[in-house]
Amino acid sequence: MNGIGDRAEGHVPEGRDAQLAGGRRSARAVIAGLLLAVATLLAGCTVGPSQRPPVAVRGEHMPVPPASAPPPVAAPVPLPVPQPGFPTIEFRDCTGTLATAVPTPADRVLRVGCALLTVEADPAQPGLSRTRIGLMRVGLADAPADRPPLLVVGDSATRPSATGAAILAGQVPVELLQRYTLVGIDRRGAGIDDLDCGPAVARSAFVNIDPGGDGSLTALNALLEQARQVVQDCYLVHAGALSGYRTASTAWDIEQARAALGVTQMSAIGVGDGATALSTWARTHPAAAGRLVLDGPPNAALDEPDAAEARAAAAESAFDAFAAACAAEPTCPLGADPRAAVSAFVGRLRAQPITATDGRRLTAGMTVTALLTGLSEPAGWPDLAAALGQAQSGVPDALISRLVPLVTRGGEFDIALATDCNDVQRRMTPAEVGDLTRRWRTAYPLFGATMAQRLLACGPWPTASPAPVPDPGTQLPPVLVIGTAHDPRGPLENSRRVASETPGALFLSWQGGGTGAYPRTPCVVAAVGTVLVAGRLPLDGTLCPP
Template identity: 30%
Template sequence: MTPAVRRRPARRALVAAATATALLPAAPVHAAAPEPPLRFGACPRSVPAPAAPDRVECGWLSVPLDRTHPDGRRIRIAVSRVPASGTPAERRGVLLVNPGGPGGPGVSYAVTKRAKLPESVRRSYDVIGFDPRGTGLSAPADCGPMGGLFAAPGPDPLPVGRPAEQAYRDSLGRLADDCAAGTGDALAHLSTTETARDMDALRAALGEPRIGFLGVSYGSYLGAAYAARFPRHVGRMVLDSVVGPWGWYDFDLRQSRALLRQREVFFAWAARQEVRFGLGGSAGQVRAAYLRARRASAAHPADGFGPAAFDRAVYRALGRTERWADLAAGIHAYLRDGDTELLRPDDPFDGAASRTFQSANRVVKCADGPGPTPGRVTADLRRLRRLDPQPVVTGMEASACAYWHHKPAHRTRLGSPAAPPVLLIASAHDPVTPIEGARRLRRHLPGSRLITLHHDYSHGVFASRGNACVDDATAAYLVDGTVPAADLHCTGPGLPTP
């Protein structure tokens, strides 16, 4: 799962572009009828323009909200395309991309991620972005106040003691109520499986027999769900920073334990740079400074900055080592004079688009399978506190599924032995999607290969970490279909140096 970041798609821009964007004709109402060809035109202003001579174009795909009632309500999926820059002989088809979440929109991502892809991939593929249902511009989910989640400063996200635990459970119940009220009859139809079906409708509308796919973080889960349902329509699939084949709540727990391990690495790293950061010369001293800052945020919240915002900053930073310096410097500045600037860059709770992200995140997770019981949520929080008195629980969004109004009976199916070989990529010490997930998922995708970036501690690898070993092997797979003979081991950059 990708940590939430500030996203700026403007709904008003979509309205303004509606007349400029070529819209689909009326969609057929029969389930067996083929999807009409996509018509592409101008994009909303929120979509960045690629560097010349490349261009981006946008369109809409009409799909049923509930596929068991194809004559009923339909929703529109926002789609973008950056055409391949090579010759017709170089073209390999389309490459759908997804940035993660769940909750992350992908229309703009087609432009931003494509710019980072190896040139051979850009020449070979039309890169296709889309906002999955419930996200961005595609029937966005609306959970309203989400049980007070957006209060600033919000309550401490880590309950200690029975009254606090009861208040925490009550807030989860209110969040579930708000999502049911705001999302209405769409609540049961915003699952990953339904998005996978939308992907296949998009494939058909593009006139492609198979689709290439690059999914990062939650995008890996989406890709595995597509492979489970449509294995014969999978082209070349890359799953980067892999979410394992667990229920979302179990995944969240694994992530929270990995964050504890990563935070210990951060403490030791900051201690080795005592002169630079001033937090102490040992991991224990840095931990003590960290805990002082965390207690201060709870005892004296100000200007919207409290313990929830502090933990969000830590969660965001631990997933990418290039953010560690700002986190260490931010803790020092906060302890020195209360300066919070470095502890709240690109706050994920800022703006309507980011609120849509948070809504979609819960709605999708809770639609993907059975949630925990309220008693288990409390028991697991206590277990985490026994591991460490001050864990980071920011990523445990699926706790709200304990109170969900629509309770699915089955988990999302992932992978298929009928799918072609898939390339999985993982950073050895990624705390957001621990490498165990990639190792587990590959069992559901026989013939797949795993590329491991060793000595790396960050989330997101291909066309992200600048590692030639990873990028060259992945480009060869996408362009030429070259599947590594065995799992590939690449050497990463290690921890940041001063």
């Protein structure tokens, strides 16, 4: 049994034995080094992501790596603290004038004060003349005199801002009124500064635009002639000051109001093109901007005809929301398909208008105009549907009465027209409008032809170069911008674009309808309260349900 094994273990020469022993030690060292390198490599793989292909490993018994520290969160940008107001103008008590006009909930007692602010008739032409605009201060009856003001700037196509502030005071949470006193500022041409210069015949011509018009030049030239009458008559009354009725002038008025209210930084909320005016003011005076909310601002960069087409598309969307809300009720006066019912009714009126008991006639154009004005206020949609239903039954009185504010003295037609025409630059010819009428009548069945023909209202209107809006840089505090999915004054994307172009703005979208989302829904109320009352920023990109 002493073969090869015996020789290997016991008969190796002494020098050979030392050599083999050294070789074994060297091999063990190499293996140990390799194992150490592999261990180091494996340990390194647990540190972070690798660009190498993943390796399948059974890791049930491997130690859990320590949790990495969360990335540092940037401190929220602080919002300005509302400042006490020390007005330099006198507010006289006018609570009694609104006691019955503005409903007030049982949880609050309001006190109303009225004042007049003297401003340049046209800020672009200082020294030309001066005019006055109304301010209305509305707050809790037991509020201290220096409670911080919250300026309210309304849309030129809806109710005057001053009255709007009083209505808002009856709708907002009491917590807002415990933080602020609302101050409404009238838009130029509304309230005390009543713009009343357009001939009644011309107003009626634009209210009665044929929604099924084929764009014939004869009809369009006649409409353009009515527009010339408006411009001629208004210039006879107001001369060069007529150019002062524009959104940029309202921005100038906001700065005068801030100074008159005695604050160095002012919080405010603007609706529709009132939000545009507020944005312009804030960009021009960023150091004076407090906590701001822009509710439904249109894209002011759009010129005609793009702006009119955006309104046509928005009006169709708003009507769909109105129709869905009506059809959801078992007693909807317009039946299961309100769009089909209204479209058929407008078609009937084109052939045969309906006469009211007092002799007034309801035309197809008046019906479409009543829709365009009524869609801005969802709270009035049930009454609008009821008026349409009555008119379908041959009783048009309620629907005709809805148009009185447009065509009577002190109404809304002249100021809306002047603001729209002064805010845009391009003037359309009858031939261009005819082409748009034919195309939009198909693309936007209820409102397209009307929106196209309305472009002629600004045809004779003088144009002025728009004032550049400065870049506020980092001086402007964060601003909350709200967009409404079914706003007849402009599409949601317009407001989203305003937010994207405003430094530090946060955007909130509401899937409801009407002009102005606040305070129509708890979700929007909570977000606005976060900004105005708590002084914190809501989550950017918040989506509020209908």
